Amino acid sequence: MPRGRSASYDDQRTLILERAAALFAKHGYPSTSMNQVAQACELSKATLYHYYRDKYSLLVSIADGHVSRLAALVDDEATLALDSEARLRHLIHRIVEEYAGAQDAHRVLTEDVRFLEPQDRERVLGKERRVVAGFADAVAQVRPGAPGAPLAKPLTMLLFGMVNWMFTWMKPDGALSHAAMGPIVADLFLGGIGKVQLPPAAVPQAAPEP
Template identity: 70%
Template sequence: MARGRSPGYDDQRELILRHAAELFARRGYPATSMNEVAEACGLSKPTLYHYFRDKYNLLVHIADGHVSRLQALVEDVEARQLEPEARLRELIHRFVEEYAEAQHAHRVLTEDVRFLQPEDSERILGKERAVVAVFAQALAQMRPDTEAAGLSKALTMLLFGMINWMFTWLKPDGELDYQTMAPIVADLFFGGFPAVQMPMELVQRPVPP
């Protein structure tokens, strides 16, 4: 009979993933060893291998887990069926606040995704694209002309540029925190978004059949 998992198995896995994400974020995936991960977790190396078969397995779980949590946030907001502006504001707030708890995992995703094997990379990037599509759809609902001009995704990526790189300057022990910054990001975006003018060459281009 196969041995069952201990009651704290899942909690231990999450602890390992958090420590590994922090090490990968600070040192880089190639420069981090399984010995260092085990030491950071207070585990022996054989015990670490009981939970994850190798360092690459850790990388996949960190990246996939982070994107999957973002997908879950999107699904939760979508289920509320909010009006377009309220929908996008809520998405911004939820993502900014999520990054407060996932700074290391997010850094791993942005910087170490190139080390993923093609099959894993395509799956994880596919989830990312689905998340981006929801933001772009919310923008297009607010301003259909951005969709007609083919700019809704570009504007979405500019918005993500504000959100995604906050970890590079917003310090955990600083005067500002993610909860404070979430509505500011939304206000900054919405304050400028209505002023965006559609380039005439895009507005006047022929509509594809």
């Protein structure tokens, strides 16, 4: 019987995708070579080709993998028994935290999806539409007495406008983590600026009395 792939094989593929995503995010997909990816992974070019046949297959795996995780997150949320506002808050918290470990992949998804072949691009964009539809449904549920349908998607896109570009200014070692930013985004979106609360961990502590 054929032998299955080892765990180290899958771990190596994951590492390659992470390093390639970092290079694509920094330099852009067209300006990144397989030599650069191999060097970043400390692999020979021949070994790199053992895992991925070309640079395009890396792009497809990064973009499709990232958006698939977001779509799975939305699908999972739909199974939870939460009221409308709690559901939307939980969605926002989870997607912000998902971006915490996927900033490079998210930049690739937003900036390099145009380099995908039509069939691959349509598949990735179809999953993006599923994510948007899931959030739009949650937004509409929060506004049961209002004409939700016409505004649900525009409001959702405004929400994503806050979330999608956090990677451009948030620092990994900054005062606010992605876990802290999730509730802030939810407060701002659902209640307005007056409802935003500073997370306890970010509140400056008074110096102890001598």
